[in-house]
Amino acid sequence: MIRFIANPFRSKSLTAMLVASLALGTVANLGSARAETKSSDPTILARQELMDKIKNASGVLGGMASGKIAFDQTKAAEAAAALAADAAAIPAHFETEVQDKATEGKPEIWLNFADFTSKADALYAAAQSVDSSSVEGLKTSMGPIGGACKACHSAYRM
Numbered sequence: 184m185i186r187f188i189a190n191p192f193r194s195k196s197l198t199a200m201l202v203a204s205l206a207l208g209t210v211a212n213l214g215s216a217r218a219e220t221k222s223s224d225p226t227i228l229a230r231q232e233l234m235d236k237i238k239n240a241s242g243v244l245g246g247m248a249s250g251k252i253a254f255d256q257t258k259a260a261e262a263a264a265a266l267a268a269d270a271a272a273i274p275a276h277f278e279t280e281v282q283d284k285a286t287e288g289k290p291e292i293w294l295n296f297a298d299f300t301s302k303a304d305a306l307y308a309a310a311q312s313v314d315s316s317s318v319e320g321l322k323t324s325m326g327p328i329g330g331a332c333k334a335c336h337s338a339y340r341m
């Protein structure tokens with residue numbers, strides 16, 4: 184299924200911007216491009232919230248690796264498991280093509296969905312391989328995790 188909501192901030196025509204803004208109920212925000220990052224579309228909001236969970240779980244692992252958060256083996260293992268589960272949920276969250284002005288997902292996601300999914304798999308694999316037994320283990324695990332975020336974002340996030 185493909186739903187496309189015109190992006191008022193990419194439109195050159197003021198009339199088109201107004202029509203699109205009215206449709207989105209965002210007249211008050213007209214002109215303030217990307218003022219809000221959270222979408223009012225439930226599909227987009229769900230994928231943004233999944234990404235926030237991914238950020239939080241990887242933040243715990245990275246924080247412990249860098250010493251900003253006290254190392255706790257149980258919490259590290261839990262964060263790694265949460266990260267793996269969230270990574271596994273990425274493809275289903277992006278299956279339906281929806282775009283609006285708040286999304287940072289590029290249209291290329293749906294042109295190259297198999298590649299997008301393989302980049303989610305890479306994050307899953309990195310999360311599954313986290314060595315949560317020590318700070319040293321976390322340090323070596325962070326490279327592949329950060330690499331997996333970056334590989335997908337540089338291709339598919341605005």
Ligand code: HEC
Binds near residue numbers: 227241289303306340
């Ligand atoms: C398979 C692709 C993919 C992977 C892997 C991935 N992301 Fe994302 N991420 C995206 C896309 C696409 C968006 C834009 C979503 C949107 O705005 O609709 C995004 C958005 C985000 C956002 C912004 C969410 C918001 O509230 O708007 C954060 C934070 C984020 N990612 C963190 C991470 C971190 C940290 C990792 C690695 C641990 C990661 N992502 C891995 C594709 C990915």
